[in-house]
Amino acid sequence: MFNIKLVFFFRKQRLSVGVGRSIHDAEMAAAKNALEQHAQMFPLLNYQKSVLASSNHHHNNSKRRSTAT
Known part of the structure; x- marks a missing residue:
């Protein structure tokens, strides 16, 4: 190969x-x-990661609330 x-x-x-x-x-x-x-060349990457993490956190919390009721 x-x-x-x-x-x-x-x-x-x-x-x-x-x-x-x-x-x-x-x-x-x-x-x-x-x-x-070269992370310093791509400053928006950290922002995008934080937005995705926040979005996933909110999505997971809403799932827990809907299954708990």
């Missing part, structure tokens, strides 16, 4: 490399590495 190596560029800057068994896996690995290594 072979591995695919993919380089992730953003604004003409090389941010990371990803390796995977398919193009999709390599793309996902490269994107994940870029986000982990």
Whole structure:
């Protein structure tokens, strides 16, 4: 079997490399590495994570209330 190596560029800057068994896996690995290594370049990511966490928290609480009655 072979591995695919993919380089992730953003604004003409090389941010990371990803390796995977398919193009999709390599793309996902490269994107994940870029986000982990250069989080300061993507300030909205933390905000989006907090919104999703808050949304999930509210959704889980509303489920508990409806099943408790």
